[in-house]
Amino acid sequence: MRTNKTSHATRASEKALTTRLTDKYVLRLFVAGATARSRQAILRVRQLCEAELKDNCTLEVIDIYQQPGLARENQIVATPTLIKELPRPIRRFIGNLANTDGLFAELALITKDQTA
Amino acid sequence: MKKNTPDSTSPATLLPKCPTGIQGLDEITGGGLPRGRPTLVCGGAGCGKTLLAVEFLVRGAVQFDEPGVLMAFEETEAELKANVASLGFDLAGLVQRKKVVIDYVHIERSEVQESGEYDLEGLFVRLNYAIDSIGAKRVVLDTLEALFASLPNEAILRAELRRLFRWLKDKGVTAVITAERGRDQLTRHGLEEYVSDCVILLDHRVNEQIATRHLRVVKYRGALHGTNEFPFLIGDEGISVLPITSLGLNHKISTERIATGIPRLDAMLGGRGFFRGSSILLTGTPGTGKTIVSANFAQAAARRGERVLFFSFEESPNQIIRNMHSIGLRLEPLVKRRLLRFHSARPSLYGLEMHLATMFKEIAAFQPAVVIVDPITSLMDAGTASECRGMVTRLVDYLKAGQVTSLFTSLTQAGHSLQQSEASMSSLMDSWILLQDFEGNGERNRVLYVLKARGMKHSNQIREFLISDHGIDVVDAYIGPSGVLTGSARAAQNALEKAAMLASQQEAAQLKREVDRKRAALERQISDLRADYETEALELRRIAQQVGTRTFVLGTERAASGRLRQADIKVAASTRGKSKLGGKS
Structure with a gap:
């Protein structure tokens, strides 16, 4: 499972690096169980993906209760954590994403670049 | 708590303790850290917090079969392994054998943005996962406070830390949490608020250019503990804390007597020499033959087949052998037969504690019956007088516990009152022999007398002490109406x-x-x-x-x-x- 994921991620990043212009978004959201906070975060990310990034986005939601090993691998301390794997640079957004200004700024920068 | 079976202490009234295996620390804490509870270890930079924590973990895994989890916030797994390998801890091997799990927690501040409410459940999950994966009984969180630098919201952090400590207790693991020393409080971020069971303070002080590490148990809820500040050191076998009063005064006592190698001196000591396992002080002004008397004693013991360890702080082994040869003492064969071992070091080589630790290690390795320290006063240079006295106390305690006879020579400076300068040391000693110069008649002559000898009849006479090609000879000094006469006057x-x-x-x-x-x-x-x-x-x-x-x-x-x-x-x-x-x- 783990090898699959990493190889997938590596492949994705390689692809992203070579074909910069496709601007594929890879997002991973780590949550801890089905708490209110987790649900809020998942909801927000889904909305974002659908509304802003269209089909250009791969979202993976991981429950660290189910896969605690992944929490260590990905250096998860706070939950929920959203990791923007691609495009580079990697960014982590911690919290229930109630405040998405920072996130939008990060993502918007890319979209603007693309449009420009 | 119930997951663990409290086994280290038998009386039910006592708090169950978790032995650290760290030399001396268990003695101070009366058995170890509180089992199933968190302990805070705080101190400034470079005072050995991480090392103490890692040693607690490693010794737990090796000696007590208690696997442990090390959650590191500052050093990576590879760094940690390398750092402690120099102290003889095979952390890598333990990780491989699944006795220890190292989880390096790292948050890159520049990557992180806050976007709403969060908790530290990620940390809990990781810790829980690590503990369960090897059935850990011990947990170390090495500088948890690093989180304060990575996560901006202190309110959330504090709430989560409180929860973490509660959680650790519920989990029943014995935890060590290290923290940086704060300016006005024990830790920079006030972690002591959350950890209230046991707090250990480490300290690294420089006094007269000599740095000494100290350990103090600030707080130990529900248990007796040594409250003093104890010096400790980091040797190549980890930490050893040196409690001054660790042994108390209840060592076994021997009535066996051992000869001094100088028949007349034996005669002065009730005819049979010193008690085995007693401590002997040999004081004298420069050039009175302290080393010679010591070497004689060493030779006599080695010839009886006993092992002798000679700590020399002034001369190299070869120099001593050569010099003693000139008066007819042949030490070299004894060295070759491994009955006599020299350990020479300059007093200023390292601090007093390091000297003591080295001596302990040498003694433990060689298992001597007689230990000679020549001269103990040199060590005064390596520390203050009170430290030196503490050190001698510990050394004497340690040797007495092992029934090792110890002979300390002490250099008296001319002009000082003898009793005054040695008073601090003499009370530790069972026997005290004084070598002195008698000047007069255009010459200097050596005399010797027994100032005290606990538990034996001893001569009150001054004896003249002659050094010739054939060794030492003690003769009666002339005592007549005109006083004591020695040398040519005699x-x-x-x-x-x-x-x-x-x-x-x-x-x-x-x-x-x-x-x-x-x-x-x-x-x-x-x-x-x-x-x-x-x-x-x-x-x-x-x-x-x-x-x-x-x-x-x-x-x-x-x-x-x-x-x-x-x-x-x-x-x-x-x-x-x-x-x-x-x-x-």
Whole structure:
């Protein structure tokens, strides 16, 4: 499972690096169980993906209760954590994403670049 | 809590403890850290927090079969493994054997943005996962406070930390949390608020250019503990804390006596030398022969087949061997037979604690029956007087516990009052022998006396102490009306006495001869007189004989003439006899 994921991620990043212009978004959201906070975060990310990034986005939601090993691998301390794997640079957004200004700024920068 | 079986202490009333295995720390804490509870270890930079924590974990895994989790916030797994490998901890091996799990928690501040509410459930999950994966009983969180730098929301962090400690307790693991020392409080971020069971403070102080680490148990809820500040050091076998009073005064006591190697000195000590396992102080001004007496003692012990460890802080082993050879002490064969071992180090090489630790290690490795420290006063240079005294106390305690006889030489500076300068050390010692210089008569001579010898009859006499090609000789000093005489003065006095004796002997002989002569003369006189007397007696006899003969002859003559004259018989005869007799005489 783990090898699959990493190889997938590596492949994705390689692809992203070579074909910069496709601007594929890879997002991973780590949550801890089905708490209110987790649900809020998942909801927000889904909305974002659908509304802003269209089909250009791969979202993976991981429950660290189910896969605690992944929490260590990905250096998860706070939950929920959203990791923007691609495009580079990697960014982590911690919290229930109630405040998405920072996130939008990060993502918007890319979209603007693309449009420009 | 119930997952763990409290096993380290038997009385139910006591708090169950978790032995750390760290030398000395378990003695101070009375058995270890509180089992199933978190302990806070705080201190400034470079005072050994991480090391203490890692040692707790490693020893737990190796010695007590308690696997452990190390959650590191500052050093990566590889760094940690490398760092502790130099101390002989095989962290990598333990990780491989699944005795230890290392989880490096790292948050890159620049990558992180806050976007709403969060908690630290990620940390909990990771910790829980690590603990469950190997059945860990011990947990170390090495500088949890690093989180304060990575996560901006302190309110959330504090709430989560409180929850974390509660969670650790519920999980029943014995945890060590390290934290940086704060300015006004124990830790920079006030972690002591959350960890209230046991707090250990580490400290690294520089005093007169010598750095010493100290450990203090600030708080230990529900248990007795040593409250003092204890020096500790980081050697190549990890941390060793050196509690001054760790052993108390209840060591086993031997009544066996061991010879000093100097027969006359044995004689001064009740005839049989020192007690085995006692501590002996040998003080003296420079050049009084302290090392020589020590070497003699060492040789005597080694010749009995006992192992002797000689700590020299002034001379190199070869120098001692050469010097002793010059007075007829052959130490080299004993060194070769591994009965005698030298350990030489300059006092300024490292701090006092390091010296002590080195000595402990040497003693533990060599297992000697006799330990000699020459001179203990050199170590004063490596620390303050009180530290030095503490060190000697610990050393003496340690040696006595192992029934090791110890001889410490101490250099007395000229001009100091002897009792004063040694007072701090002498009370630790069972026997005290003093070597001193006597100056006078244009020379210096050594004398020796026993100042104290606990538990044995000892001589109160000053003895002169001679060093020759054949070693040490202790002779009676001359004590007469003019005081103590040594050296040539003693020799002169001896000669003087000899002469006087000779003179009086001669005088007596002469007197005897005279008397004899007088007697002979008298006897001669007596025999002369007797001879005289005898001659006279002989004469007397002869005369008496003559008289008798004459009377007879006269009588015969008269009768004959009467007959011739046919005279008137009786009357005439008598008158004529008379007249004739008178006329003739």
